[in-house]
Structures are given as C-alpha cells and as structure tokens.
Amino acid sequence: MTIARLAGVDVQLNDEGFFVDPDQWTPEMVPQLAEEWGVPGPLTDQHWEVLNFMRKEYFEKGTGPTVRKLGKSADVSVGVKELYQLFPDGPAKLAARCAGIPKPKGCI
Amino acid sequence: MSDPKRLVILGAGTGGTLAANRLRKQFPPWELAIDIVDEDDDHVYQPGLLFVPFGLAAPDEIVRSRGAQLHDGITFHLNRVARVDVDANRVELGDGATLEYDVLLVATGAVLQPDETDGLLGDAWMDSVFTFYDMDGATALHDALENFTEGRLVVNVVDMPIKCPVAPLEFAFLADWYFTERGVRDAITITYVTPLDGAFTKPVASNALGSLLEDKHIEVVTEFNTGEIDNENKALVGYDGTEVPFDLAVIVPLHGGAPYVAESGDLGDELGFVPTDNATMQSMVRPNIFVLGDAADVPTSKAGSVTHFEGEVLVDNIASFLDGKPLEASYDGHANCFIETGFSKALLIDFNYETEPLPGHYPSRFGLPLLKESRINHLGKLMFQSFYWHGLLPGRDIPGIGADMPERGKATVDN
Missing domain, CATH: 3.50.50.60 (FAD/NAD(P)-binding domain)
Incomplete structure (x- = not known):
C-alpha cells in the first residue's frame, strides 16, 4: 500500500496502483492519474464517458465493467477497438486506475 | 372461487425446472397455474460437458427430456419465446400464440455468442x-x-x-x-x-x-x-x-442473454441479462418479473449451485408476492463448486457475495475439504449428477445444505 498525493489529497493506492477506497476519488485527480499511467492526452469527452461509466457500474454492481460491456454500453460512444486507442494498455487496467476503482475479479 | 393466478416460466433448465416443481408442491392448481416454455426438449446436465471431450462422459448420459423432469400439473410448451411485452404482462411465442401472466419468471440462462x-x-x-x-x-x-x-x-x-x-x-x-x-x-x-x-x-x-x-x-x-x-x-x-x-x-x-430479451423493451441490459435485485431475485424491470440463474445480472458466478441456492429464496419470494406480502427471503450470493484437477482429484470452493473462497471444510468441520485437492471431492463431483436429477430438479431439500453460506468449518482470514 502506498499513499499518493493527488489534487492536494492523500490517497491510498494498492501495490498495483489501484484505489483502495473508490470514494477517495475526485474528477480533479484524473489529469494527474492519466499522465502517471501513460494515457495519451489530451483527455477527451470519450475518455470521460468511459471513466464515468466505469464508476457507475462499479457502484451499481460492485465490480467494474468488462471491456466488452464498455464497448456495448449506450453511455459510451466508442467501440472496443477505439477503447484501446483511448487506453492503450487496456481499459480494465488503465481506465480502472484513472477511475479510482479496482480491476474486475473472477470467482476464485 | 376466483381464477387461479398465472405464473409463466421462460426456460426449462436448472432454474425453471426446480422453481416450477417447488411452486407446484407449494400451491394447488386452483390457486396457481404454472406454464413453462422451452424451445427444445433436451435438458443437458451442463457440468457433464467438461467430461465429454476426454471420453469421461458420453453425450447420452448427460441429456434427459425437459418435460420428464417436471411434476404433474405443470404445462410445458415446446416453443420459442419471441418477445415479452412487459407492459401488457404477455409472452409472445414463436408460433404466434401468447401467454398472459400475473407473475413471470425469466430462467432462460445464457447463450453462446x-x-x-x-x-x-x-x-x-x-x-x-x-x-x-x-x-x-x-x-x-x-x-x-x-x-x-x-x-x-x-x-x-x-x-x-x-x-x-x-x-x-x-x-x-x-x-x-x-x-x-x-x-x-x-x-x-x-x-x-x-x-x-x-x-x-x-x-x-x-x-x-x-x-x-x-x-x-x-x-x-x-x-x-x-x-x-x-x-x-x-x-x-x-x-x-x-x-x-x-x-x-x-x-x-x-455469453449473452437469450435472443428474445433484446426484443423485449427494457427487459435486459447491454448483454441481454436481466437487471435483478441481488437479494430478492425480483427484477428491477417490473415488480411481477422475477429472474433465476444465468439470466440474471447479479454479481456472482453463473453456475448451477448459484441457481440452486437462489431458487430456494426465489420460491419463497414468489409465494410472498402472490400473497401480497413483502419479499423477506434474501440470497447472500452463496455458490460452491467442485473443481476437477485431474488424476482423480478435485477441489471444492464455497463463497458468497462478501466472502471469498476460504480453506476449511464444507458444510461443517466434518465435511469435505475446501480449497485443497482430494479424491473425495472428485467422487463428490461424480456423484453430484445423480443428486441433480433426483434431488435438485424435483425440489427436494438436503439436510445441512442450505441457501445461506455456512461459516462453521471455515478458516477465518483477515483481509
């Protein structure tokens, strides 16, 4: 566990850089997170659609959406291929870090 | 005497069959009419599919008639579901026939895409x-x-x-x-x-x-x-x-939901699964629509054990709903499964929404070993098929195996 200072707030991150407490996240932290994790800038409306949908899903379902669900959601205007242009290492990894939520898990 | 209430169940797999049989036992036909729809008569014991490629199970050993698993007094419609009109409380079938319902149970599982x-x-x-x-x-x-x-x-x-x-x-x-x-x-x-x-x-x-x-x-x-x-x-x-x-x-x-879900207004989400309350199994779509098994979007595994444990809760809640009472039965996300590891050994895992798979024994201190390879778990997996056809589908309870996840017998782990 590490403490990172984001937008003037001390935030707990796990060893892989994911938020320990998604409630600590604020939108003001995103530019710094995006730069830190190598999201190619500048951040566009499409990036924000993805981040907002990931948080919405996490709080509704208890887990972030899969890549496929992101691609199919009416809240996100880009398909799966474009998602990889927005977040080249994969949305589950990069966008989840920027959205302040954990990675999707399996049952075991 | 008033007409019976009408329950229509879509899908005669694990969930639809066990729910139909349990509700048939609970309500006499003059209080509740039960209709169930499926597009074919092949009930596949799906865990058996894993063994077919290795010659450990033959196809005809794991398939039985869907209709034959249903108790008397349940009407089986061999038909495709075309769509559900959730506002009119009506199911439209592939041949143009319709079924009106007071309560609908969606149990059409997941399809391969x-x-x-x-x-x-x-x-x-x-x-x-x-x-x-x-x-x-x-x-x-x-x-x-x-x-x-x-x-x-x-x-x-x-x-x-x-x-x-x-x-x-x-x-x-x-x-x-x-x-x-x-x-x-x-x-x-x-x-x-x-x-x-x-x-x-x-x-x-x-x-x-x-x-x-x-x-x-x-x-x-x-x-x-x-x-x-x-x-x-x-x-x-x-x-x-x-x-x-x-x-x-x-x-x-x-995987996605059954194809008719996408044709049925706001019944399903992006993937065709039905938004469902994690605890009550009532859909978020309409109060008189319930969901069981793989068709639901609840955040646990799509697995037979989940359907089994959800089913006990669902049956209580459908009964309460029919009686106009609050839905009090609550599903905790309980799931368990045998995991074949080869060489006649298997693991057993047991978990719920809140608790990850832990070591110990199931269902109590003297039960099967958890999170550990053993021959007894392999035998458990093999024996389970018989219980599936003769216990789970007909709706029989097994002492000690309940819907709620047991904690006795498990190690405690600080997360």
Whole structure:
C-alpha cells in the first residue's frame, strides 16, 4: 500500500496502483492519474464517458465493467477497438486506475 | 372461487425446472397455474460437458427430456419465446400464440455468442478451433483430442461473464492428465489465456492454488482480450495487437442473454441479462418479473449451485408476492463448486457475495475439504449428477445444505 498525493489529497493506492477506497476519488485527480499511467492526452469527452461509466457500474454492481460491456454500453460512444486507442494498455487496467476503482475479479 | 393466478416460466433448465416443481408442491392448481416454455426438449446436465471431450462422459448420459423432469400439473410448451411485452404482462411465442401472466419468471440462462468474435466461426472452427460449452463442440473436441499428439493447446476465455467460470481451468487440468495418460504430454504445451489478471484472482485462493498451474506445467497468459481469431496463421489476436499462436484452440465464446430479451423493451441490459435485485431475485424491470440463474445480472458466478441456492429464496419470494406480502427471503450470493484437477482429484470452493473462497471444510468441520485437492471431492463431483436429477430438479431439500453460506468449518482470514 502506498499513499499518493493527488489534487492536494492523500490517497491510498494498492501495490498495483489501484484505489483502495473508490470514494477517495475526485474528477480533479484524473489529469494527474492519466499522465502517471501513460494515457495519451489530451483527455477527451470519450475518455470521460468511459471513466464515468466505469464508476457507475462499479457502484451499481460492485465490480467494474468488462471491456466488452464498455464497448456495448449506450453511455459510451466508442467501440472496443477505439477503447484501446483511448487506453492503450487496456481499459480494465488503465481506465480502472484513472477511475479510482479496482480491476474486475473472477470467482476464485 | 376466483381464477387461479398465472405464473409463466421462460426456460426449462436448472432454474425453471426446480422453481416450477417447488411452486407446484407449494400451491394447488386452483390457486396457481404454472406454464413453462422451452424451445427444445433436451435438458443437458451442463457440468457433464467438461467430461465429454476426454471420453469421461458420453453425450447420452448427460441429456434427459425437459418435460420428464417436471411434476404433474405443470404445462410445458415446446416453443420459442419471441418477445415479452412487459407492459401488457404477455409472452409472445414463436408460433404466434401468447401467454398472459400475473407473475413471470425469466430462467432462460445464457447463450453462446461465437459470432461476436471476429474469425471465431471461420474455416478453423470445428477443425482446429473448438468449444466444449455445447454438445456439438464437446463431441467434436473429443475426436480432435484423440488425434492430437503434439503442438500447442490453447484454452481461452474471450471475456466475462461466462457460465461456470472455473470450467476452462478444469479443462486445462484435465488436458494435462489426459495427455499424460496417453504418453504425449511432453510433446504438448498447454496455455491458459484469460482476460483477468490471473488464473486465480482472489488472494486466498491464489495463495493456496497458485502453484497448481506451475506443477502441471500449464502456462498462463493474463489480461489478454481476444479481438480476433486468425484462421490462416492459427493465432488468437488481442485488441492490443499481441498474438498467441495455437495448433488446437479451445475457446469459451462470449455469453449473452437469450435472443428474445433484446426484443423485449427494457427487459435486459447491454448483454441481454436481466437487471435483478441481488437479494430478492425480483427484477428491477417490473415488480411481477422475477429472474433465476444465468439470466440474471447479479454479481456472482453463473453456475448451477448459484441457481440452486437462489431458487430456494426465489420460491419463497414468489409465494410472498402472490400473497401480497413483502419479499423477506434474501440470497447472500452463496455458490460452491467442485473443481476437477485431474488424476482423480478435485477441489471444492464455497463463497458468497462478501466472502471469498476460504480453506476449511464444507458444510461443517466434518465435511469435505475446501480449497485443497482430494479424491473425495472428485467422487463428490461424480456423484453430484445423480443428486441433480433426483434431488435438485424435483425440489427436494438436503439436510445441512442450505441457501445461506455456512461459516462453521471455515478458516477465518483477515483481509
């Protein structure tokens, strides 16, 4: 566990850089997170659609959406291929870090 | 006397059948009419599909008539569901007939969608690219495995959610055993390719089982999102451009809800699963629509044990709903499953929404070992099919095995 200072707030991150407490996240932290994790800038409306949908899903379902669900959601205007242009290492990894939520898990 | 209330159940698989049988026992026909719809009469014991490719189960041993599993007094319609009009409380069937309902139970499970992955249904499909998630695939894969003596076997989950999330891992374990028995294991590599960040993603299971893959010389590729199957060069191609070459690929295709869900207004989500209350199994769509099993979007595994435990809660809640009472029964996300690890051994895991799989014993201190390979768990898995047909589907209770996850007998772990 590490403490990172984001937008003037001390935030707990796990060893892989994911938020320990998604409630600590604020939108003001995103530019710094995006730069830190190598999201190619500048951040566009499409990036924000993805981040907002990931948080919405996490709080509704208890887990972030899969890549496929992101691609199919009416809240996100880009398909799966474009998602990889927005977040080249994969949305589950990069966008989840920027959205302040954990990675999707399996049952075991 | 007033007319009976009308319950229509869509899908005569694990969930639809056990719910119909339990509700038939609970309500006399003059209080509740039960109609159930399915498009074919083949009830497949789905856990058995894992064994077919290895010659450990024959197709006719794991399929029975759907109608024959239903108690008397349940009307079975052999028909396709065309759509549900959730405002008119009406189901439209493929032949144009309609069924009006007071309560609807959606139990049509998940369907395979291989057409959603580019190239998956290409020239290599059923030649060097297979799935064992349906009977045709499992049967064809049996022949392919018999003829496979050297090269790269790749087992790939395209994306979650899938039915029985541990089955692909079990397939890799059984393949290791199968090729070892045939004396060709040294000439074959086995690679497990997953979109998740590990074969095991929960900390306790990962610690307990992480070395299994290494011991069995199964390679793991993580965080791989399959975008395409390259039929010519025989490779999985990720959305990020990386490739995993294969000689024989066993793919778990994308899953979605039954096709009629998308034709039924706001019944389903993006993937065709029905938004459902995690605890009551009532849909978020309309109060008189309930959901059971793989068709629901609840955040636990799509698995028979889940359907079984959800079913007990659901039946109580449908009964309360019919009586105009509040829904008091609550499902805790309880799931358990035997995981075949090959060489006549298996693991058992038990968990719920809140508690990850823990070591110990199930269902109490003197029960089966959890998170640990053993022969007794393998026998448990084999014996389960008989219980499925004769206990679970008819709606019989088993002492000690309840809907709520048991905690006695388990180790406690501080997270």
